[in-house]
Amino acid sequence: MFFLLARLVQATVVMLCVALVGFLVFQFVGDPVLSLVGQETSVEDREALRESLGLNDPILLQYARYVVNAVQGDFGISYSFNRDVSEMIADRLPATIELVMLSGVLSLLLAIPAGIYTGIRRKGGIAQTIMALSVIGVSIPSFLLGILLILVFSVWLNWLPSFGRGDVAVMFGMRSSLFTWDGLSHALMPAAVLCLFQLGVILRLIRAEMLEVLRTDYIRFAWARGLPGQRVYFRHALKNTLVPVVTAIGLQLSSLFAFSIITERVFQWPGMGSLLLHAIGQSDIPLLAAYLIFVGLVFTISNLVVDAIYVLIDPRIRHGAL
């Protein structure tokens, strides 16, 4: 319990730091008054606006106000869209989430069996082929892979659409393009690109852990007891590979969010990543700061969840031995 509490405190500190960066960007980049009023506004009016916006208050007070507003989901108005920033994020979020979920599920479904297989039969032909392919999967930059897929499947073969999200349908109260064939065909290439890098990383990690565990004394003892292979591999070995694998999956899931910026750009997927790149291009500071804080939150929460899962699967942490 103490472990989780300490993590919670640390997470709060991290979020305050991220908010500080967001606030500093706000503070030192551009002048909010200038971006709100036109040329003809008088100096007195500007000063009045400055006062009413609280920009003359002590900097700590302004930071506190910024944090309080951010906690309530108020990140101000976007300069370039003239809309509520939190509303815009809420608009774009589902597209990114569906992409991240689809590729996350895909990579786990492929990586876990492949990692176990290559760990057990590490000298076999299939395992060697999988490992060679995973080197390429880890090495190839995801934007390059995306462009190559577009070149082959959209330009040369004309099988799949190369940009956009396609048709969106409502099911179970959620709007998603994953519920229509057209939407799925649009999501296939971006999800594959996003999944491949994670696939290589998780596969190699699971394989390395399997190799490590299979060398230990208790596994040798299990063989000596004459247990069937299935039982040794899946009941005895697999369990002990889980701890590092769970951390890696947690980290990988949040880095899917980061890599989705690239994938969304390549396939013009209308999600959070496209929004961020737009904000940078237009110097849209409120949007940029809000994105920063939002991503910080996603990362902090996913790390907390990973820590909580630790407590569940590793009794040594529960009993304070670590």
Add this chain to the structure above:
Amino acid sequence: MFERIRSDFWYELVNSPVTVVSAIIIAVMIIGCTFAPVFAPHTPFDPATISIMDNNMPPAWADGADPRFLLGTDLQGRDVLSAMLYGGRISLLVGIGAVALSVVIGMTVGLLAGYFGGMTDAVLMRIAEIQFAFPPILIALLFNGILKASLPADVFAQAAVPIMILAIGLAGWVQFARIVRASAMVQRGQDYVTACHAIGLPTPTIILRHITPNILGPVLVLAMLQIAVAIVTEATLSFLGLGTPLTQPSLGALIQIGSQYLFSGIWWVVIFPGIMLLVMVVAFNLVADWVRDYLNPRLR
């Protein structure tokens, strides 16, 4: 570290043809790109020497090609091969420069934390742990993005290369700090360090002259792997339009330019820089893998 280059170094190297080929590729690329003005058949970014009449030429072996342009030309008539050599120069410069910065920061932090322990260790490693939770590419992207949004466009374009070295270098130091700290903690307990204390050597001398040489092995392996990562990060930032300006494109920016004309069938402007980037990254990874196995004989 140097006494660890044992007599079996060349034997092991020759027994791994993949590594030899990779090392040759890296050497050729570094020489070719560093002396790009000498080797490149054209000067692609000098408007006086390019002609719009030469635009969109396919590679030399395809129909309608011009033998002057081995890998074809782009939309503005620039020679793709020359642009790749100049672009590769920026990619290598940023990749190696950023890793050098990461090594300096990471080794400083790691040595301080590992040697002194206690509060120094706790504070430095907590900071490292927090940064480690965020993927380096995201940190570099946001760092570059915030600077791009806040600096005037021409200032950012001028300083693009140093800014990228700074962004990628700052994003990558944590891994160096972690391995250096772990090694420094082991070394601190060794008898030779106690002996150094006993003969009255000052602490900075012990750390720099006696401990540092003993932890360079793993740093070297990580640095080679990180060069590959830094090159990919640079290419990605440039592809997203956050990196090098279009007047001075790196490999990533070249791919971005080419990707706009995919649907007009001009594939060579994308494919060749893409292949060069991929080969560069894979070669660095393979050499790093070999060096790691070489320095760690247990894995053989």
